[in-house]
Amino acid sequence: MLERKRVKGRTQVTFILPEDTPGGPVSVVGDFNHWNPAAHPLESRGDGTRAATVALPAHSAHSFRYLAADDHWFDEEHADGHDGLNSRVHT
Structure with missing residues (x-):
């Protein structure tokens, strides 16, 4: 899940996963x-x-992924979009 908060011309994006x-x-x-x-x-x-x-x-827009133990890469299910392998977030 992604949360966003505008602060002085920037956007704080919080990337959230289950514990x-x-x-x-x-x-x-x-x-x-x-x-x-x-x-x-x-x-x-x-x-x-x-x-x-x-x-x-x-x-702005940015590409990202999550990296877990054992080199396990995965995407954000609730991302704003995807560009091939990567999730995308728009601020």
């Missing part, structure tokens, strides 16, 4: 962090979910 699906660590990686899995690991929120928030320029 245990998939098991193990998960990161959101995309063109906004040079596909670096260490940049935005999802952290537990205490409500049964885990999330990472990224500040992106307003009125």
